[in-house]
Amino acid sequence: xxxxxxxxxxxxxxxxxxxxxxxxxxxxxxxxxxxxxxxxxxxxxxxxxxxxxxxxxxxxxxxxxxxxxxxxxxxxxxxxxxxxxxxxxxxxxxxxxxxxxxxxxxxxxxxxxxxxxxxxxxxxxxxxxxxxxxxxxxxxxxxxxxxxxxxxxxxxxxxxxxxxxxxxxxxxxxxxxxxxxxxxxxxxxxxxxxxxxxxxxxxxxxxxxxxxxxxxxxxxxxxxxxxxxxxxxxxxxxxxxxxxxxxxxxxxxxxxxxxxxxxxxxxxxxxxxxxxxxxxxxxxxxxxxxxxxxxxxxxxxxxxxxxxxxxxxxxxxxxxxxxxxxxxxxxxxxxxxxxxxxxxxxxxxxxxxxxxxxxxxxxxxxxxxxxxxxxxxxxxxxxxxxxxxxxxxxxxxxxxxxxxxxxxxxxxxxxx
DNA sequence: TGCAAGTCAATATA
DNA sequence: TATATTGACTTGCA
Numbered sequence: 001x002x003x004x005x006x007x008x009x010x011x012x013x014x015x016x017x018x019x020x021x022x023x024x025x026x027x028x029x030x031x032x033x034x035x036x037x038x039x040x041x042x043x044x045x046x047x048x049x050x051x052x053x054x055x056x057x058x059x060x061x062x063x064x065x066x067x068x069x070x071x072x073x074x075x076x077x078x079x080x081x082x083x084x085x086x087x088x089x090x091x092x093x094x095x096x097x098x099x100x101x102x103x104x105x106x107x108x109x110x111x112x113x114x115x116x117x118x119x120x121x122x123x124x125x126x127x128x129x130x131x132x133x134x135x136x137x138x139x140x141x142x143x144x145x146x147x148x149x150x151x152x153x154x155x156x157x158x159x160x161x162x163x164x165x166x167x168x169x170x171x172x173x174x175x176x177x178x179x180x181x182x183x184x185x186x187x188x189x190x191x192x193x194x195x196x197x198x199x200x201x202x203x204x205x206x207x208x209x210x211x212x213x214x215x216x217x218x219x220x221x222x223x224x225x226x227x228x229x230x231x232x233x234x235x236x237x238x239x240x241x242x243x244x245x246x247x248x249x250x251x252x253x254x255x256x257x258x259x260x261x262x263x264x265x266x267x268x269x270x271x272x273x274x275x276x277x278x279x280x281x282x283x284x285x286x287x288x289x290x291x292x293x294x295x296x297x298x299x300x301x302x303x304x305x306x307x308x309x310x311x312x313x314x315x316x317x318x319x320x321x322x323x324x325x326x327x328x329x330x331x332x333x334x335x336x337x338x339x340x341x342x343x344x345x346x347x348x349x350x351x352x353x354x355x356x357x358x359x360x361x362x363x364x365x366x367x368x369x370x371x372x373x374x375x376x377x378x379x380x381x382x383x384x385x386x387x388x389x390x391x392x393x394x395x396x397x398x399x400x401x402x403x404x405x406x407x408x409x410x411x412x413x414x415x416x
Numbered sequence: 417t418g419c420a421a422g423t424c425a426a427t428a429t430a
Numbered sequence: 431t432a433t434a435t436t437g438a439c440t441t442g443c444a
Contacts, residue, residue, distance in 0.1 A: 297432060309424050314434055321421090327442080329422055 278333050280320035287336050288317050296351060304351055306335050 291301055302313035316332060323330065339347055 298434095299432080308422095310433075311425075311435075312423055314432095315423090318434075325421085327421060332422085 277323035278330070278337050280316075280323055280326070280333050283333055283336050283340065284317045284320040286340055290340070290347075294348065300351060305339050306332055308332060 287301075290296070291298060297310075298313050298317075299310040302308045302310050306313060308316075312332075316329075316336075320333070321329065323333075326333065
């Protein structure tokens with residue numbers, strides 16, 4: 001895996017944003033039910049956009065997938081089962097609970113802080129994005145979309161994060177520009193390829209990849225801070241948090257905690273402190289919107305991307321805790337965030353691969369059962385008919401012969 | 417040892 | 431059928 005390729009999106013974590021603390025604080029610690037109006041906005045925007053071929057095929061696949069929930073634990077392809085099977089003694093293996101067992105500890109994002117101001121990184125990150133966003137990430141996702149791979153994404157984190165925020169952060173102009181802007185742009189792009197009603201997964205795959213190639217300039221412009229750079233969520237505003245024209249209070253996904261006193265736990269965990277904090281509410285809203293947009297069931301996303309249960313994901317999406325209150329749960333939000341940063345085709349390819357494997361297993365099982373039942377019924381009917389005809393003919397011949405002989409003998413004797 | 421965080425699986429609900 | 435809720439459990443920390 002090419003570390004730089006995988007980190008292009010992560011690098012976008014650095015932007016001129018701040019944490020929308022008011023929104024975060026509006027949540028009760030655990031079960032405040034206020035998915036609320038802002039989420040509705042995302043959903044409305046999602047509904048306004050026509051679906052791409054990828055979307056329709058995803059929905060088709062998912063609709064036809066049947067009871068995938070019961071199949072999620074099947075030992076599928078190694079790449080698919082790896083996320084949760086490779087966990088140390090945890091819930092999936094021995095029945096005991098282990099918090100975050102599938103998750104490997106990530107190097108703190110903040111650990112890149114020492115490189116952050118390095119002018120060298122600042123000048124070179126454009127090239128890194130060029131290679132990573134187009135080809136590198138593709139290679140990654142085809143083969144290692146599982147969570148360990150995702151975790152591995154974070155090891156090059158340190159290197160590629162550097163300097164990202166400097167060029168990107170000024171582009172972050174609005175919260176919608178972060179998340180929904182991305183959604184809209186990509187949606188429109190994909191729509192150009194998906195207006196012919198593709199029903200098959202393969203065609204969808206092709207379209208998605210074609211669209212990705214066609215959108216290469218778009219991705220590049222994202223990385224280079226072009227007009228579409230607002231698509232990328234803002235990251236911590238280490239360098240541009242003070243931009244006068246870009247207030248930070250409009251829902252950044254990532255925000256700097258520079259302005260707030262670091263908690264004791266953060267001081268313990270990171271010498272440099274946690275430089276960026278994910279706007280969990282924003283991430284939750286965007287994930288919700290994306291899942292709805294692509295008709296991705298929570299169960300699939302939770303299992304495949306987060307290695308969590310559907311209930312956990314649902315709770316996190318509906319009741320995101322403020323970043324400052326999260327502990328190990330930050331990892332889950334990081335994964336959501338990372339997923340959001342990936343190009344659509346990467347997201348979908350992972351899920352699609354998963355579904356295709358599932359469908360193959362499902363169909364094989366279904367066909368085997370169907371054929372066995374069909375053949376048994378067919379054979380039973382065939383044999384019954386065959387035997388009945390055979391027996392009737394045999395008996396009739398046997399009886400006729402027997403009777404004729406018997407009658408001839410009887411008549412001969414009686415005549416005498 | 418108690419508490420909070422995080423998660424799961426079962427169940428309820430839309 | 432997908433999503434929301436809930437109780438029970440593990441883990442980590444003070």
